[in-house]
Amino acid sequence: KAGVTQTPRYLIKTRGQQVTLSCSPISGHRSVSWYQQTPGQGLQFLFEYFSETQRNKGNFPGRFSGRQFSNSRSEMNVSTLELGDSALYLCASSPKKLTGHSTDTQYFGPGTRLTVL
């Protein structure tokens, strides 16, 4: 089974621009979570989507947004980029279900390395 894929892998933007990152989960996984990872703050949770609905949200400003499509693919968008947004953005998918017994182990993609100049 193919793993989680993320595109693009690397991105360079300038302050004030916006960016859209894409994530394709493992086939059959309906939960997609996004994380930001920086050397200083470590791994920080952005949001989780399940069945096209945002289920949980971390403590990030409204410039960070996301969505999920009917095929479970997800995108996240960052508007008005700031230097501090430079980070590795990770997507993780999980086979969890909202009801019934399921495992919710999260499987990560390779990440998108965003550099803001």
Added chain:
Amino acid sequence: DAKTTQPPSMDCAEGRAANLPCNHSTISGNEYVYWYRQIHSQGPQYIIHGLKNNETNEMASLIITEDRKSSTLILPHATLRDTAVYYCIVRVAGSNYKLTFGKGTLLTVNP
């Protein structure tokens, strides 16, 4: 989630077993022990998880003490590609949507 404690770094010779310890003395009865690793600048990779029984998969073995206050991840035959930061986390499966990694253990496999 319960807090975990791991040594900041460890060395291992290639071909030998790597035993990575994790202390989670405040673990609750319904909390699982998960292990992930992250090779430099790549996404974290899930390794294994367990509740109270020892677990083994194609990557590693997880040994959890009877009181569940500590565990050991075993890579039976470490290779240079196993050099990575290894994270031990404790969480309630099915109810905690976000993962939080501590500082982990940097395992360096030497030739």
